[in-house]
Amino acid sequence: MxxxxxxxxxxxxxxxxxxxxxxxxxxxxxxxxxxxxxxxxxxxxxxxxxxxxxxxxxxxxxxxxxxxxxxxxxxxxxxxxxxxxEAQQTRSVRLTAGVWASVASGLLPTALASLAEEHPGIEVRTRELAPEETADAVRDGSLDFSFVLDYTDAPTPWDTGLERVAVAVERLYAAMPAATAPASSVSLSDLADQPWILASPRSHFGRAVRVACQRAGFQPVINHEVEEQATAMAMVSAGLGITLVSDLGLTLRPAGVDIVTLATPVMRTVSVAYRRTARRRPALRLVIDAVRAAAAELGLGASATVPG
Known part of the structure; x- marks a missing residue:
């Protein structure tokens, strides 16, 4: 058999x-x-x-x-x-990672370029998934590691079979049609009467923003429900409403969108998740190091260390 x-x-x-x-x-x-x-x-x-x-x-x-x-x-x-x-001195290996748009465009190019230069034997392939799906795919074995999110306003439940290492900390900003911002900095409550463009409450992002708005004393009026930050900002550019966007999402900003700082920050942590049994994989540790270095170059560094 x-x-x-x-x-x-x-x-x-x-x-x-x-x-x-x-x-x-x-x-x-x-x-x-x-x-x-x-x-x-x-x-x-x-x-x-x-x-x-x-x-x-x-x-x-x-x-x-x-x-x-x-x-x-x-x-x-x-x-x-x-x-x-561990036995291969060349560390020649292929890893598959779960990513989403802002990580793929804002963080990975620098990280993978550095990795290719310093450790050419490590090949990283990516698969784009919704942030809510990546951890499950790691647990199931279809991905070697994935990027996952955790919001200060809406912490996500964690699978005890996985470990995670923080690689970046992002701030969220208000994205508004050009020349419509009331000031260079606004509070969420200042945006209570605006039409919103936001992801569904099934997503971590959509849920976290709704919670932040509720804490600011209002329920956002959502005229358009879309999942991707790039799509939401394209609609903002067309004057259809406002949204929130992360630091890495700013790389996807089209013309006609002003970015406004929130007076009370809304933060999120980007981490790399992997199975506990993979924590000693040399190639994985090198990839995480490269990603954290790329985040630090962007001013988004996290203080966590890779477990030994």
């Missing part, structure tokens, strides 16, 4: 998520592709691993047993990868 690590990862996700569709979404495959691979796993094993209950798929006793061993096998694969990296 030969067991595919790839198929065992799908089995593990099916047990965690409960449906093929959810497992496929977590692994960034189609449900059809996951179903085909799981069917092949049954053929590889030569025993029934699943049974259908309506639209759901339930693991049989043998399926549960194999999924438990899958956790051990996948953990062993990760430990073997770490051991190989």
């Amino acid at each position: 030969e067991l595919s690590v790839h198929r065992l990862r799908m089995l593990r996700e099916l047990r965690r998520r409960g449906t093929v569709t959810a497992a496929a979404a977590a692994l960034h495959y189609t449900a059809s592709a996951v179903s085909q691979q799981l069917a092949q796993l049954e053929r590889d094993v030569g025993a029934k691993l699943f049974e259908r209950l309506g639209r759901r798929v339930q693991l049989t006793e043998l399926g549960v047993l194999l999924s438990e061993h899958a956790e051990e096998i996948l953990g062993a694969v990760e430990r073997a990868t770490l051991a190989l990296e």
Whole structure:
């Protein structure tokens, strides 16, 4: 019997998520592709691993047993990868990172350029996801690490199976149509009567801004609900309302948008998240160092250190 690590990862996700569709979404495959691979796993094993209950798929006793061993096998694969990296003096390795637009445009170019110059054996590939999705993708093993957010006004729950290292601290600013700002600095309460362009409350950003506005004594009137800062600022440029934008998001600012400092700062921390079992990976530590150095160059440095 030969067991595919790839198929065992799908089995593990099916047990965690409960449906093929959810497992496929977590692994960034189609449900059809996951179903085909799981069917092949049954053929590889030569025993029934699943049974259908309506639209759901339930693991049989043998399926549960194999999924438990899958956790051990996948953990062993990760430990073997770490051991190989530690043994290689060249540190030649490829890592996949979860990013979003402002990190990809404002932080990574400098970090990856420096990394390529100092450690050419390390290759970082990126996958753009919503900030709310990146930590799950790391936990599931489809990413080696990801960037995650935490807001002072709306801290996010944390997965104890992951570790994170702060790499940057950003301030949020008011983004307003050109020549409409009442002053060079405003309080959030000064913006209470403005039409807002804001991400949905399902997002960390949208939730944090709503909480900050509530603490300032008002509920923002949201005329346009969009998820990306670049899209929101394009609408601000067209005179459709105001929004908040982060330091890294300023790299995406179009013409026709004025940036105004908030009198009472709204802050957020950008961190790198990774699985606890990966904390000793030399390549990961070097990537984190490069990202933190790039943030420091932008004046966004965080004081955290990489755990040893």
